[in-house]
Structures are given as structure tokens and as C-alpha cells.
Amino acid sequence: MLVDKPGYEYRVGHTHAVPDVCTIFHFKYEFYKSILQHCQVKNSWFFNNPDLQSVLLKTSPETEYLHYAILHQTNQQDKSRLLIDSMVLDLIGHAMKILTDNPNPIVPEFTSRCKNNYLTVIEKAKDFITTNFTDDISLFKISNACNISPFHFSRIFKIFTSYSPYQYLLTLRLKQCRNIVQDHISSCDRHLFFIRFQQHRTFCYFVQS
Numbered sequence: 001m002l003v004d005k006p007g008y009e010y011r012v013g014h015t016h017a018v019p020d021v022c023t024i025f026h027f028k029y030e031f032y033k034s035i036l037q038h039c040q041v042k043n044s045w046f047f048n049n050p051d052l053q054s055v056l057l058k059t060s061p062e063t064e065y066l067h068y069a070i071l072h073q074t075n076q077q078d079k080s081r082l083l084i085d086s087m088v089l090d091l092i093g094h095a096m097k098i099l100t101d102n103p104n105p106i107v108p109e110f111t112s113r114c115k116n117n118y119l120t121v122i123e124k125a126k127d128f129i130t131t132n133f134t135d136d137i138s139l140f141k142i143s144n145a146c147n148i149s150p151f152h153f154s155r156i157f158k159i160f161t162s163y164s165p166y167q168y169l170l171t172l173r174l175k176q177c178r179n180i181v182q183d184h185i186s187s188c189d190r191h192l193f194f195i196r197f198q199q200h201r202t203f204c205y206f207v208q209s
Contacts, residue, residue: 001063003046003056003095006032025069025088034149039096039105046099058096066091085139086166089154121146121153122160131167133172139165 005012006029012132014020041047046055059067070087096105128145129137143150158164163171194209
């Protein structure tokens with residue numbers, strides 16, 4: 001996994017003749033600044049070295065799977081942008097553990113004032129997700145509605161609710177499905193499509209569980 005800092009042009013090539021394919025995740029500079037702001041990079045061997053512009057990190061089974069899952073989800077006809085956003089942030093989190101030599105590089109501050117502000121953000125996010133749970137909403141749409149960076153929002157949302165934003169959205173949709181079944185609505189497939197369940201068998205699995 002090749003990680004580079006913004007503001008530099010480069011060319012990626014291979015030293016062997018075997019053809020290969022790479023996936024490029026390009027982030028805006030504002031997002032990069034948000035990562036630096038909310039991660040513990042003070043003693044980072046990468047971010048604090050002006051002579052080090054890029055670094056090649058070894059992948060793990062977790063990062064390999066996240067890469068596969070992101071590509072698989074983006075190729076689906078009924079892709080979930082919120083799920084893709086969540087997996088990309090997880091991939092960044094794995095990279096930041098290596099780049100900061102810290103197993104927990106992302107620790108939000110929890111002063112009394114910050115906690116009150118976070119609670120307001122969480123409630124606003126819940127309202128937004130509940131109002132738009134039938135849409136293909138993204139992490140960026142939710143965070144923009146709450147006036148907070150998506151990287152920071154994803155972390156504090158899970159800390160306060162014990163759910164990732166995607167898990168929270170999925171739980172709302174499952175609840176709606178159970179209500180539909182309990183109300184004995186026969187045209188089930190039409191309602192499943194309305195609340196954006198991708199497959200009927202996926203719905204049946206969750207309802208029975």
C-alpha cells in the first residue's frame with residue numbers, strides 16, 4: 001500500500017514485466033488536514049519528516065479484505081455509498097496505526113464542553129439518517145448536515161452510539177422491514193425496494209434472525 005503526502009506529482013511503475021492493477025484513493029486537501037487534526041501525529045515518523053514524501057506499507061489480511069470489499073461494493077448496481085465510505089475510513093485507520101506507531105491513533109477529546117457539542121452532533125445525525133433512511137446517503141452528506149468532518153464524525157458517532165453510521169442506518173431499515181411484516185403487507189418486494197434492501201434473501205435472513 002503506497003501512501004503519499006499531498007502536493008506532489010509522481011508516477012507509479014513496476015520493476016517487473018508482470019502486468020498489475022492498482023487502486024488509487026484520492027482525498028481532498030481539506031480531508032488530509034482533518035486527518036492530521038484528529039489523529040495523534042505529533043511524533044509520527046512519516047508526517048513529521050519533510051524529506052519523506054511517500055512510503056510503501058505492508059498490507060495485512062484486514063487491509064487486503066477491505067480493499068476487496070470496497071472494489072466489490074463499488075461494482076454493485078445498488079451500491080451503498082455509506083458502506084463504501086465506512087470501509088475507506090477503516091482502511092485509513094489501519095494505515096494511520098502504522099504511520100503513527102500507535103495502535104489507537106484516533107482519540108477524540110472528551111472535555112465536558114466537547115461532550116455536550118458531540119451529543120448535539122449525534123442527535124442531529126440521527127435525525128438526518130432517520131429522515132433520509134430510504135435514500136442512498138453518504139458519510140459526507142451526514143457530516144455536512146452536522147457541520148463536522150466526516151473522518152471525525154465517524155469515530156465519535158460509534159463511540160456515543162456503539163454503531164457505525166452504516167450499522168445505524170441498516171438497523172433502521174431492518175426495523176422498518178419488521179414493521180412491514182408485522183402489518184401483514186403482502187406486496188413485500190415493492191416495499192423492500194423502497195427501503196433499499198439489495199436482495200430479498202438478505203432481508204429474509206435478518207428478519208428471521
